Amino acid sequence: MVSRKHLPWIVFMALLTLPIVLLYALLFAQSVSEEVVGILPVNLTLSNWEFLKDGNIRVPGTTTQYYPNVYSVTLNTLALALTVAFLELVFSSLAGYAISRYKFRGRSAFLALALVLHSFPGITLLIALFYILNVMGLYDTLLGVIIIKVALDMPLDIWIMKGFFDGVSWDMEMSALVDGCSRLQAWWKVVMPNVRNGLMTVLIFGFLSGWSEFIYILTFISSQDYWTFSMLVYALTTGEYSYINPGVTSAVAIIYMIPVILFFLFAQQYLLRIQIAGKGVT
Secondary structure, X not given: OOOOOOHHHHHHHHHHHHHHHHXXXXXXXXXXXXXXXXXXXXXXXXXXXXXXOOOOOEOXXXXXXXXXXXXXXXXXXXXXXXXXXXXXXHHHHHHHHHHHHOOOOOHHHHHHHHHHHHHOOHHHHHHHHHHHHHHHOOOOOHHHHHHHHHHHHHHHHHHHHHHHHHOOOHHHHHHHHHOOOOHHHHHHHHHHHHHHHHHHHHHHHHHHHHHOOOHHHHHHOOOHHHOOHHHHHHHHHHOXXXXXXXXXXXXHHHHHHHHHHHHHHHHHHHHOOHHHHHOOOO
């Protein structure tokens, strides 16, 4: 039974979340109707979802012009998100362990500098990044965007993993070394299982960062062959080629949201434990 002292907070939170719930309801209603009055659909139809048959979304007002195939866009988005998440997981776990376990000159300064670098908006680096990618031949490739995303996300990931590694007792690792494990074996078999919450946190942040990326796709991808969902939704909502079709746009937006919602539903317990990483530099 709800306590009376908690009732005001529950009402307050309900009022805060109500607009968000209404927006989601409006989005769904628009995707299954020809028109929406308030949040109530009028003339229910599944025509807005017909693109799922072959993945092709026809540009309104034309018969032969199409947006990039939805299934190709999905594969591009998954490739970007999964690759970013995997690389950030590997690099941050190695770097976080080294910084946590080894005392070297300039360690505190390095951590402080990493945090300062993370505070700079990535958009300020667009011109420099464009030049670098162009010189390296990585302009208009997903690989170039992946490298940028991993590099810019790494400072925060290192801080997170360093905090989790600090929470693992050195005595536990020393016992493994005494029992005959190498340093690498102790890291893999003893330390890593004890920081799985941190690994999941980095994995989730990396996936969501790649899945939702827009500005670098817009800037460094010129070919529609490498479009992700963010670019497709952008083109649909701005009417880049023709007028906007609200029903189809809403349907694509719902598909775009599904992985994010699933991640938060099944992985929120790991995100709630990120406070472990808040320990200071020692």
